[in-house]
Amino acid sequence: MRLLIRLYDGIVDLMALVAAIMLVWLMVAIVVSVGMRNAGIQPFAWLFTSTEYALLYMTMLGAPWLVRRRGHVHIELLTAALPEGVRRIVSRGIAAACVAICAYLALKGFELVQTNLARNDFDVRAYFFPRWLLTIAFPVGFGLMAIEFSRFVFGRELMHSGEAGIHE
Template identity: 60%
Template sequence: MTHLVRAYDLLVVGLAVIAGAILPAFMLIIVYQVVWRNLGLQPSAHLFTFTEYGLLYLTMLGAPWLVRERGHVYIEVLTAYLPVRARNALSRIVSALCVVISGVLALKGLDITLTNFASAEMDVRSLYFPRWILIACIPLGFGLMAVEFARFVFGAELFHSGEAGIHE
């Protein structure tokens, strides 16, 4: 079981690293496009399409790690004023709700991905690209987010600290 947990943890961190690598790639693409346009040349239209795809992948691959690190935006005003037992219960309820929502989105994303795969649907922009490849990150990201939120439901740690304000 320890090896499975360790492999899972490496997967979440690895996906976050990939998401982090997409950001400098965006920067390089933007610099390239600006330079080419300033030289009076036409940059590749494919780069814009890949940037659009990259935004979705960046979001979906990095989101599970953000859940783990409590990096998503949330407001602690209510939980800061609740008694400890009520705050703990509310945090677990909110996390359980997040598990359900993430799970539903993961299943719907998987259904759409498999449908697109089975029908061989193509995304037509500057190039023909199998649509299932674009959508595949959605069930992966939301599925892993569901697992991460479940860790806050059933684990020792809570998602909400109860500390209002910025604590860095």
Template identity: 75%
Template structure:
């Protein structure tokens, strides 16, 4: 079980690392594109397309890690006003709703990816690019987010700390 947990964490952190690398790529591609335009040159066609794909993948690949680290945005105003037992119930209920939503989005994302494969859908911009490669991120990322939110439903740790304000 410990080996499976290490493998899972390795995948989660690798996805976050790839998302971080894509953020760096976005910065580079924007700087190169703007520089080329300012020099009167036409930016490469693949430059803009790769930036769009990177935005999608960066978001999807980094999201499960953000859930694990409680790095997503949420408001603690209500949970801070609740007593401990009520806060635990509210926090676990919110996490359970998040599990349900993420599981549904993973399912629908999987259906979309399979439809893209069956239809041989292509994203036609700079190049002909199979759409399933883009939509494959949905079932994987939302599935892992469902797993991570489930940790807050069934584990010892709560999604909400009950502390309003910024605590860094």
């Protein structure tokens, strides 16, 4: 079981690394595109399209890692004011709601991928790109976020620390 957990954690870490590389690509692509425009040159069509794809993939690949690290946005003002026992219940309840929402979105994303495959949809802007390769990010990202939130529901750690303010 430990091997399976380590493998899963490695996959989530690898996805976060790919997201970080995409963030660097976005910076480079934007600088090159702006530089080309300032030089009076039309930027490559694939340059713009690749940044759009990177925004989607970067978000969906990095989100499970952010959930694990509690890097997502949440406000602890209310949970910090709660007694320990109540805070545990509220935190686990919020995490359970997050699991349900992410699982639902993963299901809808999977249905979208199936639709794209059945219709043989393509994104036909800069180049022909099978649309399912874009939409597969939704069930993968939301599915892994559901798993990560479930760790806060069933695991020892809580999603909310009970300390209001910035702690970095």
